[in-house]
Amino acid sequence: MTTDITPTSGAASPPRRWSGDRIGELVFAALVFGLGLYALIGAFAIRTPAGAQVGPRVFPFLVSALLIGAGVALIFGVLRGRLGQREEGEDIDSSARTDWWTITKLVLLFVGVVLLLDVLGWWLTAALLFGGAALSLGAKKWWIALTAGLVLGIATQILFGEGLGLFLPRGWAFDAWYGPGPLF
Amino acid sequence: MDNISLLLQGFATAVQPEYLLFAFIGVLVGTAVGVLPGIGPAMTVALLLPLTYSLPPTAAIITFAGIYYGGMYGGSTTSILLNTPGESASVITAIEGNKMAKLGRGAAALATAAIGSFVAGTIATALLTLFAPVIAGFAVNLAPADFVALIVVAFITVGALLGSSVSRGIASLGIGLLIGLVGTEQTTGQARYTMGMLALSDGISVVLVAVALFAVGEALYVAARLRSGPIPIIPVTRGWRSWMSREDWRRSWKPWLRGTAIGFPIGTIPAGGADVATFLSYATEKRFSRHKKQFGRGAIEGVAGPEAANNAAAAGVLVPLLTLGLPTTATAAIIITAFQSYGIQPGPQLFQSQGDLVWALIASLYIGNVLLLVLNLPLAGIWVKLLQIPRPYLYAGILTFAALGAYAVRFSTIDVLILLIVGALGYVMRRFGYPVAPLIVGLILGPMGEQQLRKALQLSQGSMGDLVLHPFAATCYAVLIVLVAAGLWLKRRQNRYERALEASLAATTSPAAAVDRLWDEGERPSEVSTDTIRTEEATRMARAAQRDRHDER
Numbered sequence: 001m002t003t004d005i006t007p008t009s010g011a012a013s014p015p016r017r018w019s020g021d022r023i024g025e026l027v028f029a030a031l032v033f034g035l036g037l038y039a040l041i042g043a044f045a046i047r048t049p050a051g052a053q054v055g056p057r058v059f060p061f062l063v064s065a066l067l068i069g070a071g072v073a074l075i076f077g078v079l080r081g082r083l084g085q086r087e088e089g090e091d092i093d094s095s096a097r098t099d100w101w102t103i104t105k106l107v108l109l110f111v112g113v114v115l116l117l118d119v120l121g122w123w124l125t126a127a128l129l130f131g132g133a134a135l136s137l138g139a140k141k142w143w144i145a146l147t148a149g150l151v152l153g154i155a156t157q158i159l160f161g162e163g164l165g166l167f168l169p170r171g172w173a174f175d176a177w178y179g180p181g182p183l184f
Numbered sequence: 185m186d187n188i189s190l191l192l193q194g195f196a197t198a199v200q201p202e203y204l205l206f207a208f209i210g211v212l213v214g215t216a217v218g219v220l221p222g223i224g225p226a227m228t229v230a231l232l233l234p235l236t237y238s239l240p241p242t243a244a245i246i247t248f249a250g251i252y253y254g255g256m257y258g259g260s261t262t263s264i265l266l267n268t269p270g271e272s273a274s275v276i277t278a279i280e281g282n283k284m285a286k287l288g289r290g291a292a293a294l295a296t297a298a299i300g301s302f303v304a305g306t307i308a309t310a311l312l313t314l315f316a317p318v319i320a321g322f323a324v325n326l327a328p329a330d331f332v333a334l335i336v337v338a339f340i341t342v343g344a345l346l347g348s349s350v351s352r353g354i355a356s357l358g359i360g361l362l363i364g365l366v367g368t369e370q371t372t373g374q375a376r377y378t379m380g381m382l383a384l385s386d387g388i389s390v391v392l393v394a395v396a397l398f399a400v401g402e403a404l405y406v407a408a409r410l411r412s413g414p415i416p417i418i419p420v421t422r423g424w425r426s427w428m429s430r431e432d433w434r435r436s437w438k439p440w441l442r443g444t445a446i447g448f449p450i451g452t453i454p455a456g457g458a459d460v461a462t463f464l465s466y467a468t469e470k471r472f473s474r475h476k477k478q479f480g481r482g483a484i485e486g487v488a489g490p491e492a493a494n495n496a497a498a499a500g501v502l503v504p505l506l507t508l509g510l511p512t513t514a515t516a517a518i519i520i521t522a523f524q525s526y527g528i529q530p531g532p533q534l535f536q537s538q539g540d541l542v543w544a545l546i547a548s549l550y551i552g553n554v555l556l557l558v559l560n561l562p563l564a565g566i567w568v569k570l571l572q573i574p575r576p577y578l579y580a581g582i583l584t585f586a587a588l589g590a591y592a593v594r595f596s597t598i599d600v601l602i603l604l605i606v607g608a609l610g611y612v613m614r615r616f617g618y619p620v621a622p623l624i625v626g627l628i629l630g631p632m633g634e635q636q637l638r639k640a641l642q643l644s645q646g647s648m649g650d651l652v653l654h655p656f657a658a659t660c661y662a663v664l665i666v667l668v669a670a671g672l673w674l675k676r677r678q679n680r681y682e683r684a685l686e687a688s689l690a691a692t693t694s695p696a697a698a699v700d701r702l703w704d705e706g707e708r709p710s711e712v713s714t715d716t717i718r719t720e721e722a723t724r725m726a727r728a729a730q731r732d733r734h735d736e737r
Binding site for chain 2: 021024025028029032035036039042046047048049055056058059060063066067069070071073074077082083084085086087089090091092093094096097098099100102103106107109110111113114115117118122125126129130131132133134135136137138139145148149152153156160164165166167168
């Protein structure tokens with residue numbers, strides 16, 4: 001049994017190389033700065049009605065100052081090699097690489113929900129979302145994932161849609177067959 | 185005593201079978217989600233909010249209170265029984281409980297955590313009952329300028345202290361404030377940052393942002409680096425009849441009380457939340473303990489104290505929440521949203537305008553604590569089962585409920601799209617170590633802060649000086665400086681403390697640490713097998729023993 005060991009030097013010295021993480025952090029820091037600029041420019045676009053003592057611009061100016069200040073501090077921090085501590089969690093394998101393919105699949109599933117929710121109805125969309133997400137995340141048997149999704153979808157539709165009175169779409173097909181009336 | 189009779193009235197409301205049922209559901213759901221990794225009370229309340237609009241407010245608030253307290257209980261079960269190397273050690277409470285479980289004393293660890301939580305929760309709720317009406321009575325007379333000061337204090341402390349670095353916290357806060365600005369401004373009716381989109385003219389729902397950040401952001405973050413393989417759960421060996429020995433009781437009761445004394449005050453002030461409280465309690469217990477050597481190897485005091493501190497702080501957080509309308513943690517912020525969604529504004533007037541509801545809520549906190557104690561010890565077996573849920577299904581379920589919650593906010597699929605976008609933001613923030621709590625607090629307090637700022641400036645006719653010169657406001661700013669300085673100092677100490685503790689723990693368990701000890705820097709082999717380490721260690725020990733014998737002669 002061989003274990004990979006990364007040689008660790010005593011103190012955490014600032015990384016000299018430009019790793020992907022560091023570039024990503026710089027981009028996000030720049031984004032914070034950019035948001036501050038956007039807030040500043042946007043604040044000028046807010047119309048101030050005459051006679052108001054404190055207009056609707058005052059607070060946006062303060063917020064943009066906060067964001068620009070934080071952005072500048074962050075950019076300098078990253079340039080000097082001060083990176084953030086990644087958040088940790090019980091289910092996170094800290095040695096694993098980011099699995100972009102899984103993330104892409106999950107994002108696509110959500111886009112699917114946006115497009116299909118009204119057409120298929122909540123229960124069927126939920127079944128697809130749950131089953132698809134479980135399979136993307138590594139569930140072994142596709143029929144268990146989809147069945148569990150269907151059970152969850154129908155249960156939530158009945159509990160929240162019919163029981164607590166939320167307006168959850170039942171789907172075109174169901175409406176065509178059953179009509180709009182109450183289920184029970 | 186007037187408050188006592190009000191509290192009794194609250195009990196009369198809370199013990200009605202209907203509300204008891206909601207309290208029961210609340211603590212059950214709360215504990216369940218507390219046990220499940222990846223879900224916290226903030227996210228659960230956010231998810232359930234849009235789904236429970238049709239419930240009467242008292243029932244909903246009682247349920248949410250149950251979830252809040254239940255979540256704290258459940259969390260300790262996870263950290264004690266789930267054996268994930270490395271990560272759980274970053275939470276200081278987890279260390280001792282985890283070690284105890286590995287020594288076969290898991291039942292004692294669970295019991296001291298549960299009973300400690302009950303003791304601390306009950307005492308802290310009693311303190312809340314005593315202090316909250318007094319503070320509310322005082323706060324009624326505060327001027328808008330004073331409220332501006334309080335909100336600034338909350339902003340700065342939450343931004344600066346709830347995270348690994350100050351600039352990251354402030355950036356997170358700023359993003360939250362900016363999201364809070366989107367929409368139609370209340371007094372003048374001007375559109376701000378809507379980019380001309382109709383969907384944004386009502387603003388972005390707080391619930392939506394919370395669900396996106398906590399549920400979708402977290403699920404995406406875990407999905408990117410999901411731990412594969414079986415879930416390592418430490419079995420609880422001893423039966424529930426014999427959970428705590430007389431010795432355990434003797435060693436636990438003082439830490440429970442000390443933890444409560446540390447946790448409650450820290451919870452009431454915005455100084456970094458329960459994290460700091462648990463750390464302080466741990467350090468205190470280590471200092472006072474007669475079993476110092478056991479710390480880091482499963483000392484029961486190290487579970488009892490921090491768990492009590494954690495729960496007492498959770499109750500302490502409710503003091504500024506109920507009396508001033510100030511959230512100091514993410515969960516508190518969500519609970520404020522819950523109040524607001526029923527048209528109730530937490531603040532100084534709450535005890536007068538919604539007295540029945542508040543006292544029923546406080547009474548239900550006492551009841552919830554008892555329910556949790558009664559439920560948790562016998563049900564530990566079920567919680568262990570819950571921990572074994574295969575992770576693909578767990579996170580698929582989280583995502584499905586997030587979509588449901590987002591859609592239920594306004595029954596529009598655009599919200600599901602916003603959910604995805606803000607969820608992506610949550611992912612990136614976690615990835616780069618930005619705390620998400622300041623964002624939520626900023627989002628909720630931002631509009632309140634703006635209102636108060638305007639009122640204050642209108643009263644002072646535009647003079648900024650009055651904002652600072654009000655006696656109470658001036659005191660607030662002075663306290664703010666002290667809080668931030670003390671908070672940052674504490675955080676640094678905590679970090680150093682935790683790192684030292686982790687290092688000493690790792691030294692006994694991980695092969696990398698073993699290599700570090702065996703070979704000097706520069707001579708370390710880049711790839712070794714455990715056998716090499718063992719033989720190397722054995723030869724060195726033999727050599728050392730020889731040398732010792734040599735010296736003796």
